Amino acid sequence: MTTRTPLMAGNWKMNLNHLEAIAHVQKLAFALADKDYDAVEVAVLPPFTDLRSVQTLVDGDKLKIKYGAQDISAHESGAYTGEISGAMLAKLKCTYVAVGHSERRQYHNESDELCNAKVKAAYQNGLTPILCVGEGLDVRKAGNQVAHTLAQLDGGLKDVPAEQAESIVIAYEPVWAIGTGEVATPEDAQEVCGAIRGRLAELYSQELADKVRIQYGGSVKSGNVAAIMAQPDVDGALVGGAALDSDEFVKIVRFRDQ
Numbered sequence: 001m002t003t004r005t006p007l008m009a010g011n012w013k014m015n016l017n018h019l020e021a022i023a024h025v026q027k028l029a030f031a032l033a034d035k036d037y038d039a040v041e042v043a044v045l046p047p048f049t050d051l052r053s054v055q056t057l058v059d060g061d062k063l064k065i066k067y068g069a070q071d072i073s074a075h076e077s078g079a080y081t082g083e084i085s086g087a088m089l090a091k092l093k094c095t096y097v098a099v100g101h102s103e104r105r106q107y108h109n110e111s112d113e114l115c116n117a118k119v120k121a122a123y124q125n126g127l128t129p130i131l132c133v134g135e136g137l138d139v140r141k142a143g144n145q146v147a148h149t150l151a152q153l154d155g156g157l158k159d160v161p162a163e164q165a166e167s168i169v170i171a172y173e174p175v176w177a178i179g180t181g182e183v184a185t186p187e188d189a190q191e192v193c194g195a196i197r198g199r200l201a202e203l204y205s206q207e208l209a210d211k212v213r214i215q216y217g218g219s220v221k222s223g224n225v226a227a228i229m230a231q232p233d234v235d236g237a238l239v240g241g242a243a244l245d246s247d248e249f250v251k252i253v254r255f256r257d258q
């Protein structure tokens with residue numbers, strides 16, 4: 001089996017302005033050592049308005065921390081007021097971009113078709129998408145979490161060739177566990193993350209599926225991260241609230257010590 005480097009990514013959502021972002025990334029950089037980066041890839045997804053500041057800091061201080069955006073336009077350029085293109089994110093040297101976060105799906109009615117177009121826009125511009133999938137509480141209560149999540153995966157990856165899909169990151173985020181303090185059990189996370197890997201093997205190949213990193217997201221904290229990371233198909237975490245506290249995020253990066 002391929003060894004997958006865990007990816008711990010902080011999704012700041014609509015928090016931290018560009019000055020706070022600089023202070024926060026400086027704290028992370030100060031705390032994290034080479035041995036942390038050897039074991040784990042560390043990334044932050046700040047708001048768009050912070051990205052230039054984060055880029056300047058990362059470039060200037062040659063930091064190993066990666067960064068990316070929380071969303072991308074499906075369009076290349078033009079009359080799309082308020083949108084940010086993949087080319088703009090690439091120019092800021094973003095590595096990652098989240099696509100289809102449940103808050104985008106819920107508050108901005110993003111469909112699987114739109115997420116698919118955004119995944120393609122990301123690859124078009126050399127960015128790595130973190131495709132977010134996951135069920136709401138009603139679906140979970142009905143026991144349909146696997147079918148629901150795999151349908152989102154199929155939709156997001158439609159006509160995405162293997163050469164691109166092999167670098168994708170999938171974030172399984174059960175909506176009922178986001179920001180609620182209600183963390184999925186490690187077994188819940190493994191059930192769906194394992195099914196995602198199985199579907200990737202069906203859609204592409206076992207070899208590709210073994211390469212793809214699958215994150216869990218939803219109320220991840222230093223106190224629960226180790227048990228979740230112990231699951232065979234969980235390769236990292238997409239962290240919301242706990243990523244806003246630099247000490248807590250560093251502990252999450254050091255999940256092996258928890």
Ligand SMILES: O=C(CO)COP(=O)(O)O
Nearest residue numbers: 011178179218219240241
């Ligand atoms: O949505 C999330 C990350 O993208 C998870 O948020 P919380 O960690 O705040 O539950």
